[in-house]
Amino acid sequence: MYQNYEDKDANPKNPINKRKIEKLLRQLLIELGENPDREGLLATPRRIADMYEEIFGGYKVDAGLDVSFSEETDAIIARDIQFYSMCEHHMLPFYGKIHIAYIPDGKVFGISKLVRLVEKYSRRMQIQERLTKEIAGEIMEMGVKGVLVIIEGEHLCMKMRGVRNDSVILTLAHRGVMENKEIRENALVLLYNTKAKLRSV
Numbered sequence: 001m002y003q004n005y006e007d008k009d010a011n012p013k014n015p016i017n018k019r020k021i022e023k024l025l026r027q028l029l030i031e032l033g034e035n036p037d038r039e040g041l042l043a044t045p046r047r048i049a050d051m052y053e054e055i056f057g058g059y060k061v062d063a064g065l066d067v068s069f070s071e072e073t074d075a076i077i078a079r080d081i082q083f084y085s086m087c088e089h090h091m092l093p094f095y096g097k098i099h100i101a102y103i104p105d106g107k108v109f110g111i112s113k114l115v116r117l118v119e120k121y122s123r124r125m126q127i128q129e130r131l132t133k134e135i136a137g138e139i140m141e142m143g144v145k146g147v148l149v150i151i152e153g154e155h156l157c158m159k160m161r162g163v164r165n166d167s168v169i170l171t172l173a174h175r176g177v178m179e180n181k182e183i184r185e186n187a188l189v190l191l192y193n194t195k196a197k198l199r200s201v
Ligand code: ZN
Pocket: 087, 088, 089, 090, 091, 092, 155, 157, 158
């Protein structure tokens, strides 16, 4: 039986139980036919437990997009925000780049805020489509006229197993005025036809 969590509540707010995770990982090594007491593996359960605390830290991030400053402007583009996430179907990483274009409604978000928002939703069990929508949804909720989020993701679960497909998966979510085709296409042109000078916007 699945417990049906809303996305936003999918967070057990309690810190993870690292000792229990260590025990489970030790058991997993045994089930895989390994000897968890050999030198190379002895500290592995602890290392993984520590790592999980970091790479699943998104549940604890409170990355509300508090307003940074006001400015009259058209589209704001934040390109190439690096992300790492964990595919919830296989518990293998997927990673790549996130591009965010939004049309402010008087408020502009600093790039570090956008990066924290990306971490909030990527550092957890995820699928790329939901990650795209959650980021777009939260930016929209913070009061912009429209937002477009594009994620280019590479999935280890596709590269190292199954079909061994090496392609980059592209997902896109748009909200508000970005649902207007013309406005969206303008943003896409900006995103893909401009070079490094836009990266620090
Ligand atoms: Zn997968």
